[in-house]
Amino acid sequence: MTTLAYLGPPSTWSESAALLYAGQDARLLPMGSIPAVVSAVETGLAEQGVLPVENSLEGAVGLTLDVLIHETDLPIVAEVVVPVQHLLLARPEISLADIKVIRSHPQALAQCRRFIERVLPNATMAATLSTTAAVEEVLREPNSAAIGTPRAADLYPVQILARNIQDKQINETRFLIIAPDAAPPTGSDKTSICFAVKQNQPGSLMAVLHEFAARKINLAKLESRPAREQLGQYIFLCDLEGHRDDPPIAEALQRVAAITDGFKIFGSYPVWRRA
Numbered sequence: 001m002t003t004l005a006y007l008g009p010p011s012t013w014s015e016s017a018a019l020l021y022a023g024q025d026a027r028l029l030p031m032g033s034i035p036a037v038v039s040a041v042e043t044g045l046a047e048q049g050v051l052p053v054e055n056s057l058e059g060a061v062g063l064t065l066d067v068l069i070h071e072t073d074l075p076i077v078a079e080v081v082v083p084v085q086h087l088l089l090a091r092p093e094i095s096l097a098d099i100k101v102i103r104s105h106p107q108a109l110a111q112c113r114r115f116i117e118r119v120l121p122n123a124t125m126a127a128t129l130s131t132t133a134a135v136e137e138v139l140r141e142p143n144s145a146a147i148g149t150p151r152a153a154d155l156y157p158v159q160i161l162a163r164n165i166q167d168k169q170i171n172e173t174r175f176l177i178i179a180p181d182a183a184p185p186t187g188s189d190k191t192s193i194c195f196a197v198k199q200n201q202p203g204s205l206m207a208v209l210h211e212f213a214a215r216k217i218n219l220a221k222l223e224s225r226p227a228r229e230q231l232g233q234y235i236f237l238c239d240l241e242g243h244r245d246d247p248p249i250a251e252a253l254q255r256v257a258a259i260t261d262g263f264k265i266f267g268s269y270p271v272w273r274r275a
Helices: 013-022 034-042 062-070 106-111 113-119 131-138 150-155 204-213 247-259
Strands: 003-007 027-031 048-055 076-083 087-090 101-104 124-127 144-148 159-162 172-178 189-195 219-226 234-241 263-270
Touching (some): 003 013, 048 062, 101 131, 204 247
Parallel strands (some): 076 263
Antiparallel strands (some): 087 159, 189 263
């Protein structure tokens, strides 16, 4: 049985992703942070790790991207997309009028901004390490509520004050699975890379994109992130359709590596298929 490390404690969305990926009988190892998940896999505490990478409302999870770029060489071997439904949870005796503080993970608070502004405009938002940590803190203090998961509502003695409070009903979070060994081709794969273009050289990004376009390789995503070295320097992150071992992909990646300042393949892995 594979052990999966995830951002805990139990009842977080990361746990939901781990269960969706590995099944209800999976052996799960909750960790206190995203870097800790990576360290668990690197040191053999877990065989695989689950990392949140982007949300359909709030975009990229910057900490995960920074860890993948700068801190680990573990390859991505799979992806999981989890539908997200946020609940407003509180102790059983608390009413909406009692709430002075709303606690949750920063991503959850951001995804429910409209509800908070309209329904609880005078409440203070307080960030926690996870949605589960928010529920645990709310159980210890009066006049507060947490934005949490349906699983947290089942595991903890709380009431559900409101359901589906995210800004849009279609709300999904994408998670990546990392492991020591790369994933083989399946015929329906995605490859994730990052690169830095040559500074002060006009057309350097266009030259990279041309290598993919010339081989009819579709880019599923392209975004930039600060290089964390000097203001104005950026790293580009790209998802390609296909596996790194496919001849056109392999050829393009070889060319891109030759014309960029800094190049890294995060991994090739099966495209997630919704049930």
